[in-house]
């Protein structure tokens with residue numbers, strides 16, 4: 001596998017410009033094209049950390065697209081989603097939705113930004129009060145929802161409560177209630193499945209939108225870019241010892257950057273071949289653990305392959 005990853009290092013997808021596909025939006029990780037009633041979402045191999053795009057990781061776009069697909073397939077009977085078709089292993093054609101201006105974040109543990117807020121004494125910004133005495137990474141009695149407003153480009157997302165969402169008319173009450181019901185259903189399916197595979201789905205972010213009068217879940221679900229996963233059989237010991245949990249995602253990259261004295265300010269260091277390979281292995285391991293099947297990497301130049309597949313699908317001339 002290692003040789004496979006190494007030979008992919010200079011064939012990854014960094015960026016792709018296809019104006020013929022429609023109006024373009026370039027996110028940190030995805031290149032999106034908007035058509036009348038569809039979007040074409042190309043998940044590149046870009047990786048970001050500390051709000052900077054740092055380079056590419058072999059097979060990352062394919063892993064992310066296929067993991068989202070795995071979860072969309074598993075949950076489509078329970079929660080309607082935006083999927084139309086996958087013309088390529090890292091391209092999704094989806095129903096264009098009118099996005100809800102809030103993100104619905106579900107958490108089963110107190111960690112990350114919620115822990116940092118809690119540690120600083122902020123305990124009530126989501127419309128309920130967190131009890132005193134919680135420890136970092138502690139499991140919550142039941143999953144909580146900590147919504148945030150989707151910030152304009154360049155701004156940080158802001159915490160908000162469901163009452164405030166409704167009071168400010170950001171979302172109609174019935175629509176927002178249904179989004180929370182959907183989020184809880186998705187999260188519960190995710191938790192159960194992850195547990196079967198020896199993993200913990202710690203927290204995750206959902207985006208919803210309206211399409212044809214229907215509320216649907218959009219974007220990506222339960223991928224390592226939108227969720228945190230921990231290794232289940234190490235949880236208790238690490239929690240008891242007050243050490244960080246073992247994550248199967250970007251943890252290594254953050255550690256590597258910190259060791260090079262980069263934490264978001266200044267110019268990020270250039271990723272070496274070794275760290276790119278190590279990260280690719282992490283993504284592949286997560287894919288295999290989570291799905292219980294073996295990832296089949298598509299080797300070769302990603303951009304050429306995508307263009308060919310989009311042509312075959314009649315999306316490009």
Ligand SMILES: Nc1ncnc2c1ncn2[C@@H]1O[C@H](COP(=O)(O)OP(=O)(O)O)[C@@H](O)[C@H]1O
Pocket residue numbers: 026027028029030031032039082094095096097098099207209218219220
């Ligand atoms: N079905 C959909 N309809 C319209 N917009 C969508 C849909 N699904 C996802 N999006 C949007 O597409 C973009 C995906 O690109 P991404 O790289 O995640 O960007 P960002 O850096 O803004 O998160 C996001 O802005 C997301 O909200």
Ligand SMILES: [Mg+2]
Pocket residue numbers: 027
């Ligand atoms: Mg996004």
